[in-house]
Amino acid sequence: MTSASALLLARFQFAFTVGFHIVFPAFSIGLAAYLAVLEGLWLKTGRSAYLDLYRYWIKVFSVVFAMGVVSGLVMSYEFGTNWSLFARKAGPILGVLLSYEVMTAFFLEAGFLGVMLFGMNKVGQRLHFFATCVVSIGTLISMTWILASNSWMQTPRGYTIDPATGRFLPDDWLAIIFNPSFPYRLVHMGMASFLSVAFVVGGTAAWHMLRARRHGKLPSEQIRLMFSMAMWMATIVAPLQILAGDAHGLNTLKYQPVKIAAMEGDWESEGRAPELLFGIPNMKTEHTDYAIRLPLAGSLILTHSLDGKVPGMKDFPRDQRPPSPVIFFSFRIMIALGMLMAATGLLSLYMRWRGRLYVSPFLHRLALIMAPAGFIALLCGWVTTEVGRQPWTVYGLLRTEQSVSPIMLPSMAISMTAFVIVYVFVFGSGLVILMRMLSRQPVADEHDASQETPADILAARSHPETVLQRPRDGV
Numbered sequence: 001m002t003s004a005s006a007l008l009l010a011r012f013q014f015a016f017t018v019g020f021h022i023v024f025p026a027f028s029i030g031l032a033a034y035l036a037v038l039e040g041l042w043l044k045t046g047r048s049a050y051l052d053l054y055r056y057w058i059k060v061f062s063v064v065f066a067m068g069v070v071s072g073l074v075m076s077y078e079f080g081t082n083w084s085l086f087a088r089k090a091g092p093i094l095g096v097l098l099s100y101e102v103m104t105a106f107f108l109e110a111g112f113l114g115v116m117l118f119g120m121n122k123v124g125q126r127l128h129f130f131a132t133c134v135v136s137i138g139t140l141i142s143m144t145w146i147l148a149s150n151s152w153m154q155t156p157r158g159y160t161i162d163p164a165t166g167r168f169l170p171d172d173w174l175a176i177i178f179n180p181s182f183p184y185r186l187v188h189m190g191m192a193s194f195l196s197v198a199f200v201v202g203g204t205a206a207w208h209m210l211r212a213r214r215h216g217k218l219p220s221e222q223i224r225l226m227f228s229m230a231m232w233m234a235t236i237v238a239p240l241q242i243l244a245g246d247a248h249g250l251n252t253l254k255y256q257p258v259k260i261a262a263m264e265g266d267w268e269s270e271g272r273a274p275e276l277l278f279g280i281p282n283m284k285t286e287h288t289d290y291a292i293r294l295p296l297a298g299s300l301i302l303t304h305s306l307d308g309k310v311p312g313m314k315d316f317p318r319d320q321r322p323p324s325p326v327i328f329f330s331f332r333i334m335i336a337l338g339m340l341m342a343a344t345g346l347l348s349l350y351m352r353w354r355g356r357l358y359v360s361p362f363l364h365r366l367a368l369i370m371a372p373a374g375f376i377a378l379l380c381g382w383v384t385t386e387v388g389r390q391p392w393t394v395y396g397l398l399r400t401e402q403s404v405s406p407i408m409l410p411s412m413a414i415s416m417t418a419f420v421i422v423y424v425f426v427f428g429s430g431l432v433i434l435m436r437m438l439s440r441q442p443v444a445d446e447h448d449a450s451q452e453t454p455a456d457i458l459a460a461r462s463h464p465e466t467v468l469q470r471p472r473d474g475v
Contacts, residue, residue: 005409006404006407006408006409006412007400007401007404009409009412009413009416010082010083010404010405010407010412011400012416013078013082013412013415013416013419014075014078014082014083015386016416016419016420016423017071017074017075017078017419017423018075018382019379019382020071020423020427021068021071021072021074021075022378022379022382023375023378023379024064024065024067024068024071024072025068025072025139025142025143025146025193026189026192026193026196026197026375026378027064027068027193027196027197027200027375028061028064028065028068028139029139029140029143029190029193029194029197030193030194030195030196030197030198031057031060031061031064031197032061032132032135032136032138032139033136033139033140033194033197034057034197034201034229035054035057035058035061035116035132035136036129036132036133036136037229038050038051038053038054038057039051039054039128039129039132040129040133042054043125043126043129048444049221049222049225049444050225052222052442052443052444053222053225053226053442055120055442056222056442057201058116058117059437060434060437060438062117063430063433063434063437064434065113067427067430070426071427074419081405081407081415082404082405082407082412083393083403083404083405084405085402085403085404085405086393086398086403086404088167089165089166089167089168089394089398089403090153090167090168090393090394090398091167092167092168092169092170093152093159093168093169093170093176094149094152094153096170097145097148097149097152097176097177098145098146098149100145101141101142101145101146101149104138104141104145105138105139105141105142105144105145106138106142108134108135108137108138108141109134109135109138109139109142111134112130112131112134112135112138113135115127115128115131116128116131116132116135119131140190143186143189143190143193144186147182147185147186147189148176148177148178148179148182150185151179151181151182151185151186152176152177152179152182152394153389153393153394153395154179154181154185154255154256154385154389154395155179155180155181155182155255155256155395156168156179156394156395156396156397157172157175157176157179157180158170158171158172158173158174158175158176158179159171159176161397168394168397168398180251180254180255181248181251181252181255184244184247184248184251185248185385187244187248188241188244188245188248188381191237191240191241191244192241192374192377192378192381193378194233194237195233195234195237195238195241195341195374196374196375196377196378197374198230198233198234198237198374199230199234199341199344199367199370199371199372199373199374200371200372200374200375201226201229201230202226202227202230202231202234202367202370202371203367203368203369203370203371203372204226204371204438205219205223205224205226205227205230205367206227206363206364206365206367206368206371207368207438207439208220208223208441209223209224209227209358209364210361210364210365210368213361213364219358220441220442220443220444221444222441222442222443222444223441223442224358226442227357227358227367228352228357230367231344231345231348231349231352231357231367234341234342234344234345234348235345235346235348235349236345237345238338238341238342238344238345239342239345241338241341241342242338242339242342245335245338246301249301249302250302250303250304253302253303253311256388256389256395257311257315258311258313258315258316258320258321258322259322259327259388259389260302260310260311261310261311261312261313261315261316261324262281262313262321262322262323262324262327262328262388263324263327263328263331263384263388264276264298264302264310264328265279265281265288265291265324265328266288266298266310266311266312266313267286267287267288267312267313267314268312268314269309269310269311269312269314269315270309270310270312271299271307271308271309271310272296272299272306272307273296273298273299273302273308273309273310274293274294274295274296274297274298275293275294275297275298275300275301276288276291276292276293276294276298277292277293277294278290278291278292278332279291279292279328280325281324281325281328283321283323283324283325286313286314298310319391320391322387322388322389322390322391323387323390326383326387327383327384327387327388330380330381330383330384330387331380331384333376333377333380334377334380334381334384337373337374337376337377337380338377340370340373341370341373341374341377344363344366344367344370347363347366348363348367351363
């Protein structure tokens with residue numbers, strides 16, 4: 001029998017590893033699409049700046065993709081070591097969905113990734129562009145299967161339960177895959193990936209424009225183009241993401257009303273409900289302390305009607321309520337960052353209209369500050385979704401305490417400590433490498449990484465200026 005402390009530590013360990021992992025696939029999804037757009041525009045227009053940006057960002061993509069693969073491998077082992085009961089009961093459904101992800105997306109990415117990374121001057125331009133597009137499509141397919149799996153855990157459909165073993169058996173695969181929450185999660189996650197990368201690209205360009213300004217120089221064509229494309233993405237996608245989030249919220253209200261009640265800090269079910277802008281939900285007293293309310297806004301936002309009824313946590317048994325304080329604040333951080341991203345996009349549109357897109361220090365500083373905003377919002381959204389599902393692994397059917405392996409607290413503490421040390425060292429080093437790569441601005445005739453030899457790599461690490469000064473070829 002697993003103790004409550006061991007269960008909590010097992011949950012924290014999985015949250016820790018997933019929290020690291022989720023950033024890298026999102027980065028890969030958005031960046032692969034950005035690379036496909038860059039190469040397509042270069043082939044269509046012949047403008048060398050697009051090719052320079054492609055070669056600049058593909059080096060970043062290679063590091064991010066590798067880190068995503070490494071971080072994802074750990075979770076498959078955790079299913080066997082810490083969550084074996086969950087794997088045994090839900091395996092007939094989730095195991096199949098995850099194997100589809102490997103057979104379609106992962107094999108597709110692996111088959112064309114080498115051509116994309118190292119084939120620029122070894123295959124034809126159209127074939128290389130095809131490889132880039134296939135890798136981008138592969139990341140989207142991977143996201144689709146993963147979200148189908150996670151969405152089934154949130155809104156399970158198309159299954160039967162074996163009365164002898166308690167295992168979930170597939171009954172209707174279309175109902176399993178296209179479960180009620182799947183379309184909303186797919187759209188929301190896809191746009192979150194694009195937005196996150198857009199703000200990283202925009203923040204990188206803003207950094208280089210501010211640095212050029214300090215040195216009395218004009219930003220290069222590549223930097224201006226990078227910033228312009230990023231701000232267009234923010235301007236268009238951020239408002240769409242807010243609309244997608246609203247639709248996702250309506251879906252959650254229908255199928256997981258207790259999650260909505262916990263997100264909003266509402267204890268009593270009521271019509272014409274206010275919106276809690278701030279407060280501290282207290283699970284013991286069943287009251288939200290220090291509440292700041294906006295009259296009628298809760299019903300209007302959640303039901304699109306002033307008279308709409310908003311659920312309260314007291315409508316549900318105590319042992320079926322998620323921890324409201326966690327998701328109350330994670331949800332509000334996500335919303336605040338989403339609004340700030342939309343505001344940044346609108347400000348960039350105004351500056352573009354005024355002809356000050358490339359010369360506004362305020363906009364550039366704001367874009368630099370907002371560079372990690374997409375990933376922070378993504379993590380907060382993930383916390384809201386997954387913690388809000390508690391105390392269930394399969395919502396309403398399989399509790400978390402019934403899913404964990406029979407593990408002891410000392411072994412969990414040792415493995416958790418090892419994970420923290422290894423992850424901080426490995427992924428901390430990877431982050432340092434990425435920051436160093438982004439601190440170097442793209443240049444005209446950006447060097448093709450596929451032409452580097454081991455001697456070139458060593459020389460670049462020891463004397464990076466020699467690589468920048470060396471004549472280019474193959475452009």
